[in-house]
Amino acid sequence: MNVDDKYYVRNIVLSYLEACLINRENTQKKIQENIARKRMTVLKEILQKGQEHEVQAVYAIQNFVHKLEHPQSKHTLDFI
Numbered sequence: 001m002n003v004d005d006k007y008y009v010r011n012i013v014l015s016y017l018e019a020c021l022i023n024r025e026n027t028q029k030k031i032q033e034n035i036a037r038k039r040m041t042v043l044k045e046i047l048q049k050g051q052e053h054e055v056q057a058v059y060a061i062q063n064f065v066h067k068l069e070h071p072q073s074k075h076t077l078d079f080i
């Protein structure tokens with residue numbers, strides 16, 4: 001996949017957020033901060049590539065939050 005493709009950036013950010021998520025089966029979902037901090041270097045590399053990458057990261061975060069607030073089913077989360 002092309003690094004400059006918007007879906008590449010979105011998928012990386014969503015994967016990052018999903019990996020940091022704890023209590024996946026609960027209705028109360030949280031980001032585990034220590035995991036998020038350890039893996040932050042991946043996001044920093046992507047976000048340093050320019051404004052378009054930042055915009056795509058924001059879209060991914062919005063999508064992530066929306067899916068958490070409005071899940072399609074209680075067993076799966078479909079992000080993209």
